[in-house]
Amino acid sequence: MSVLTRTEGAHAAPAGRRPRNDASSVVTMVFMILVACYMLLPVYWLLVSSTKSQSDLVTTPGLLPSHWHFGDNLAALFDQQDGVYARWLLNSLLYAGAGAAVATVLAAAAGYALAKYAFRGREAVFSVVLGGVLVPATALALPLFLLFAQADATNTFWSVFLPSVVSPFGVYLSRIFAAASVPDEVLEAARMDGAGEFRIFRTLALRLMAPALVTIFLFQFVVIWNNFLLPLVMLQDDRLYPVTLGLFTWQSQTSRLPELQTLTIVGALVSVVPIVLTFLLLQRYWRAGLAAGAVKS
The missing domain is CATH 1.20.5 (Single alpha-helices involved in coiled-coils or other helix-helix interfaces)
Structure with missing residues (x-):
């Protein structure tokens, strides 16, 4: 009992x-639903406001929909100033896409070298890299402008692209991940088979570091896409503007041209689409790499 x-x-x-x-x-x-609603409220306002005409944008409440004018607004967006918005969008794709790709490769090589090669001053170099992570981008804008001015390279594509290919955070993440996911035994076995160091890095290390590389690419893509201060300092030609700086110039002219307010809102909505698509396209590789790493013995 x-x-x-x-x-x-x-x-x-x-x-x-x-x-x-x-x-x-x-x-x-x-609580999580409330937090999600709070975070998505600006996106909802952007979606609703982009469907309104200029008069409805002023006369109706911001969170309430009105007459549907999204198609007309979208056509006016790409017709404004002979389609300069499409050029801004293409510039942002070049800056962010190519810059993130080059930054990822450079960060992977640097992180792998810091993790797998013993040389004098390695920790000092890594400390400098960590210091670069802590330096805000705003503090580097003026020194970069002075350097490019000395080289007579301001107001060019390279004045925005070249600073974007350096990612101290990417180097830090690559070193941590390379040290954890690339076994020394595999490297030694490849060397015994006669493989060179570059071939080992290209065929073995990059594949084992794939989840970290996708993470670095996504972070760097978003950082470059949202970059505003560096193009503002470097560029004067509006045909070289990224979409962030271009929309800022339109917004600053709304007191003289009120119709630009609607175009700025629609342009901001369109500028979010490439970031969302990039995350959707790469998340399956991200998840697949993480799952593969989770089951390794």
Whole structure:
């Protein structure tokens, strides 16, 4: 009898605590939903405002929809100033896409070298890299402008592209991931088979570091895409502007040309699409690499 009583009590205790766990789960879920709504509120406002005409944008509440004018707004966006917005969008894709790709390759090579090669001053170099992570981009804008001015390279594509291919955070992440995911035994076996160092890096290390490389590319793509201060300092030709700087110039002219306010809002909505597509296209490689790394022995 005593054994049965203890057994029943042991089973009754979790059942008694279950309502408390359910209540905490509900509270957590409600809190997360509220946080998600708060985070998505600007996106909702952007979606609603991009469907309004200029008069509806001024006369109707910001969060309430009005007459549908999204098609007309989109056509006017790409017709404004002989289609300069399409040029801005292409510039941003070149700056962000090519810059993120080059930055990822350079960060992978530097991180791999710092993780797998022992040389004098390695830790000092890594400390400098960490210092670069802590330096804000705003502090580097003026020195970069002075350097490119000395080389007579301001107001060019390279004045925005070249500073974007340096990613101290990418080097840091590459070193950490290379040290954890690239076994020294595999490298030694490849060397014994006669493989050169570059071939080992290209065929073995890059594949094992794939999840980190996708992460670096995504981070760098978003950073370059949202970059505003560096193009503002470097560029004067509006045909070289990225989309962020171009929309800023339109927004600064809305007091004289009120119709630019609607075009700025629609342009901001369109500029989000490449970032969303990039995450959607790369997340499967990201997840596949993480899953493959999770089951390795």
